[in-house]
Each structure stands twice: as C-alpha cells, then as structure tokens.
Amino acid sequence: MDLKSILNKLKNNETDMETAESQIRSMGYVPVTDIAKVDIFRKHRTGIMEAILAEGKEPADVVEIAKAQVAATGRVLITRLGAGHREMLASSFRPDELEWDLHSTSAVVHNGTPAPRTGGMVAIITAGTADIDAAEEARMVASEMGCDTIAIYDVGVAGFHRLIGEMQKLKEKKPDSIVVAAGREGTLPTVVSGLVDVPVIGLPVSTGYGAGAKGEAALLSMLQSCSVLSVVNIDAGFVAGSFAARIANKVAEARNMEQNIIG
DSSP states (O other), rough: OOOOHHHHHHHHSSSSSHHHHHHHHOOEEEEEETEEEEEEEHHHHHSOOOOOEEESSSHHHHHHHHHHHHHSEEEEEEOOOHHHHHHHHHHHOGGGGEEEEESSSSSESSSSOOOOOOOOOOEEEEGGGGGHHHHHHHHHHHHHHOOOOEEEEEOOOGGGGHHHHHHHHHHHHSSSEEEEEOOTTOHHHHHTTTSSSSSSSEEEEEEOOOOOTTTTTHHHHHHTSOOOOOEEETTTTHHHHHHHHHHHHHHHHHHHHHHHHOO
16 A cells, blocks of 8 residues: 555545554655665654664665665664774764764764653663673664663673672662673673662673583573573674663653653
C-alpha cells in the first residue's frame, strides 16, 4: 500500500487516524542509490533508532548512508568503525557535526539537531580497559535514545576493591539500568547484579585468550549466572545499550507520570 492509498482511505473514512499513522510509519524509508534503504521510522515504531553498522561497508558508502539519515532525521549513530571509515568521516563532515566515542570506534553524525532527553539514566561498567569499545558502543546508543549515562571502567573482579570504591557513584546517580561489559571469564555482571536493585544487562566481550577465548567463556558464564541478569550476544554493544535505554526510558516515563499526578 502506498502513501496516496492510505491518505485516500483516511479521507473517505475507510480507516481511522491511528491505523493510517501506523501504516505510514511502517513504510517509511529512504533509499540510498542502490546500496541501502534507511529505515527513518524505526525509532517511532520501536523506540530504537536506525544506526549504521560500518563493518563490512565501504567508507564512501557509510558516508552516503549517513548523509541520507541526517537529512531525514538530523542525527545518526555509526558503529564498528575502522581506520578508513574514520578518515572518510573526518574529511566528509565538519568537526562540529561529529561526536566520537572514547576510542573513535563509534560516532554520531548530526546537523545540529540535539539528541532527545527522556530523564532515563543508564550506567555502563567494564571489567577491563579492553572491554571499553563494546561498552562505549552501548553508552552512545543509550545516549542517542535520550538517556543520561555514567561510565565506570576497569573495575573487574581481579581487583574487586575497585568496584566497591565506585559503588557510591551508582548510589548517587541512581541508574535505571546497568550494562556490564566483561571478557575472559565474564564474572563482573553476576557480581554487580548481586549488589544492585535495578536490571543488569551482561555484555560478553571477545577479549582474552586460551580456552574459552573470543568471548565464549564470558557468554557461558553470564548465562550461568547465580544472580539475575539478562545477557546479549558477544560484542553486541548496540543491543545492550538499546535494551538498557528501553528500560530506563520506560522507568523515566513512569516517574514523570507519577510526578505529574502528585503535582
């Protein structure tokens, strides 16, 4: 069904406004030459914005897709950037149009349109510094979905006292959900989940070596957790950040409703 048919049905009272809106949102996409179709209504449909996975794409194609997305929605997140992608982005957009993560493996391109703010709060924790890239991907996703974020890095169980020293931060910021990234044996999410009263998402990372390398041991360890947590796929920072932000945004929505009722 095309847009004209939907609008004609609405005009002739053959459908209602809610149904027409749903149909229009489900069909919205922007073609980018013959390489991609940008889903510009994904955020309206699911609460999760369209993002560009740079891995496997030519740098020039990533730039073209980014331009189309920015023209349609004002902002776009790009993940899994390689050196060639970073160079092409830096030469194709002004510095004030780019926001990079800590190691420049993810980036946001925008035209000055600010990311929305929902009032949700997501904490991102890593076991080691080798887990930061996956964690930063999750952090940027949560931020683009409207959440404030707090990062606590390099507090793995090999030096458990480091985490204990950071717990005050979590108490002060009161996150609505927490992403915990860990490689090797993947113990940290289980520990954190046993200390806090908010949902924890375990993010296994493909760091480490030997038996159970490439994140496999971390994934299995998190799935076998004694404390309650959800677990995403290995290196799936985008999924972890999206899931955490969805939780935080729903909590923020409920919090705002409660305040309005009281007020």
